[in-house]
Amino acid sequence: MPSPRLAPQIDAPGFAARRIAADIIDNVLVRRRALDDQLEGPSAHPAVKGLSDRDRALMRRLVATVLRRLGTLRYVLSRLLDRGMPADSQRAETALLLGAAQILWMDVPDHAAVDLSVRLAQADRRAARYVGLVNAVLRRCAREGQALGEEAAKQAADIPEWLFSRWSAHYGDATTRDIAAAIRHEPALDITVKSDAAVWAERLHGEVLPTGSVRTPLHGAVTMLPGFDDGQWWVQDAAAALPATLFGDLRGKSVADLCAAPGGKTAQLAQAGAAVTAVDRSPARIKRLKDNLARLALTAEIVVADATEWTHAPFDAVLVDAPCTATGTIRRHPDIAWLKQASDINTLTGLQHRLLQRAVAMLKPGGTLVYCTCSLEPEEGELAVQQLLESEQALRRAPIDASEVAGRRELITVEGDLRTLPCQLPHADPRMAGLDGFFAARLVKA
Template sequence: MATKGKPRLASTADAAAPSQDDIGVEARVVAGILLNAALEKRNGLDEALSQPPARALAPVDRAFARAVAMAALRRLGEIDQILDRRLQKSPPEAVRTLMRIALAQTLVLETPAFAAVSTAVKLAERDPKTRPYKNLVNAVLRGVGRDGPGLTTAESNLPDWIAARWKAAYGETALVGLALAAREEPATDLSLKPGVDPAAVARLLDVKAGETALDMCAAPGGKTLQLAAAGASVVALDRSAARLKRLKQNLERTGLTAEVVAVPAEDWADVRTFDAVLLDAPCTATGTFRRNPEVLRATRPAEIAKLADVQHRLLDAAAARVKPGGRLVYCTCSLEREEGETQIIAFLRRNPAFRTTPADPAALGAPPEALTPEGWLRILPSMWAEKGGLDGFFAARLERVS
């Protein structure tokens, strides 16, 4: 964030540049835009970052705006609990956004209260829709600063329907752990710490040199590179030709080879079968909420059912590609059982030629408690909190009986 008293170097073309106070205000405007975009739809925050209001900011101010929006997303339930205790009736959404952004700064990012409150009032005053509420904004925010936020619950940061699902699936204690994990910003090197990422699951296939391997949803390509590096002859499929460009570039950069085909995996007409098949299936990605807190707000119950149907079809297509004696790994970065355990239970009933081969958590850097009684891996973001935490994940390793 630009600081008062340290103006940018100016040129003759910059004579009408905004003051540092104005830049601070604009960064908070963008923070509100990013927050609302994230609440409206999946990937909304990233899309808003590429639009003119955000792009017009200097990089440091754009980073500040994103940090504020992410803090507000992670603590949204608690922030609203604090506000609702001080509001006799809910104000217009634009007014609530101003106060959410201000409290995210003071309560999470430890911005000085006078700066956050002053800017919020200034923003309220300059918009005709929020101007009548500027005194309310001032009173509420100063009241929180004077009296403190009061008691809040981490579970309130989870949408009610998701909290109910996770409590039913994993129990009350696990729900509390997940809610506490949702509060925290993960380390920037999360994927380098002990844990699982979409590329690491390729190790579950235990591919040997000279074997054939199929990566069914390959982009952006980390899994394909691991399989190729192990010496396998790899075919990489993905429905997005644009996303496969990055995979091809990485293959060229690393000197590895793979056959890359832009086609939906279930529509691929080739009749080949493989020693090893990897299906990192499209999913709701609710297990990534530490890095992507917006997924919890963007996901809808109907989306879980829709994606579960896609996963069902992809699993059957994957089964048809496995040689007798070959392996199939299915994984998702979702915490929803319909996208993990339930999929594999139903698959094994449909496909008696397959059986579970117990996974080794240590091979993936996962904690021992991630191994389920069935031999699958179910990783919760609350596991290994003392080591920086993990993304939520499900993986199953299956074998086609000869």
């Protein structure tokens, strides 16, 4: 074990990955920057591209583990710190979080986890005064942290209190604890295939889910997997793949896909034979949608516009995949748990209502509207549809039958809507279990 007084070596193996991970975690927790924006695109951390593939994968896993287990980590560290977290150094706290995450859940020797966290603290002017603290606390964590982590797990500490209270009120305490347990595990990769799901499941060392998606435990660069360059499949959570299937036979029908980017549902609609018009207000996201469709050799009319203001001749069907708090996707995007707050719900429900009103206006008589969100909040799902049905007398609900979701009755609400939870689709391997939390309702215009 190096002395806490050892000068930091920025070329120590794995140090660069941990330094970048610390930067990204700080940006999420302090500056409230989304994780995806820091990993890819024009706002990505400038040093990410300089990492080797191995270090890039390590950095991503470090960040995801800290954010996915943040509540547990804070609980464990609070029990090991006599005076609480250093109040004047975020980097000292982040060094502790990273070190403890590696000790508790990652295949990293304890001495290496402590050593590199000490170096992180040494390399920061404000954190340097806490080098001895970081060293001592992480040594204790190696001895005592496992038992403390088990205590935290019983409290579902990795779900923010405001979310836990909301979910308990709507889904019940037991189900909420099951959701919390599911979110703690890094999920497998889900893909939607054009055809031959069983063949692609074998090629990707995965399995075909009851709903038709292929799930593989493979991780790493998606672009390197068989079939990607050939456009045989696209990445899409199993729950996200369900709403676009609720229209039935779409061959020859006109469909508007509102808020369409990055294009997973657009691809499904086009693959089903629909004439798709994909609408999104973000030019950057539209570019990604175009790139995805080009790789998949699928076509759609692309429109850059605000869907709440865009007008068009009536469509046979409209899909509204509305912007939402995305609390159903925390298992794949763990930063959401710590970026979102209760006030975001009210802000987004107004936008969702405007999108729904616009969708009704552009729907032909007899046409079908599918509304969906990747949120677990009832205001963005069940209550939004209830409000729409009360205000639009021409609409009626077309209940979804369990046969449309592989006979999984637990995915259908009493009213006939789709409601998936992260704790559903159990599996002996927790990494292969679960799916995102989604809501979808099917409505028909009289």
